[in-house]
Amino acid sequence: MSKTDLFRQMATYNQWINGRFYEASGRLDADELARDRGAFFGSILGTLNHIVVGDTLWLKRFATHPSGAETLRAVAALPDPASLDQILFEDFGALHEHRRWLDDQIIEWADGLSETDVDQVLAYRNSKGKPFNKRLSHLILHFFNHQTHHRGQVSTLLSQAGEDVGVTDLVALIPDES
Known part of the structure; x- marks a missing residue:
């Protein structure tokens, strides 16, 4: 499997699993979603917003790379999040709608990546303004890993609230082979 095939699979998984979590x-x-459960971002709503903040920051960076300039144009036009714990959407319905839109953007972007693209270096600044130059493929791995890390937190928070997400493993989307 090529790197780009892997990233397309991760984008598909991301969309599927976000659907289950939402x-x-x-x-x-609304009160249960906003209840502070002692997690790093406090609540289910806070953690789901953080994932959107993180995705937005990374996708805006990816949009500066030639491979993302066109497909991520709409994401690049979004306002920069003010902080990693910013609540972009107080209303769960609006957050869910934005999540679906963002996942569509991720799918379209991943579908357009080439092996040459992901082997290039991306120059970017983190949220504190510190400059970095890292291989795009490694940053894409981090992007998907970050989502998975925080969805694990949301899974625990949902369990505390009495909700079961069900199967969350990537292996559920990996086809059997003969």
Whole structure:
């Protein structure tokens, strides 16, 4: 499997699993979603917002790379999040709608990546302004890993709220082979 095939698979998994997490979260009322459960980003709503913040920051960086300039144009036009714990959406319905849109953007972007693209270096600045130059493929791995890390936190928070997401493993999307 090529790197780009892997990234396309991860984008598909990301969309699928986000759908499951948002479905489970949508069974809770606004107070339960916003309840501080002692997690790093406090609540289910806070953690889901953080994932969107992280995705937005990374996708805006990826949009500066020639491979993302066209496909990530709409994401690049979004305002920069003010902080990693910013609540972009207080309303769960609006957050869910934005998540679906963002996942569509990720799928389209991943579908357009080439092996040459992901082997190039991306120059960017982190949220504190520190400059970095890192291989795009490594940054894409981090991008997907970051989502998975925080969805694990949301899984625990949903469990505390009495909601079961069900199977979350990537292996659920990996086809059997003969």
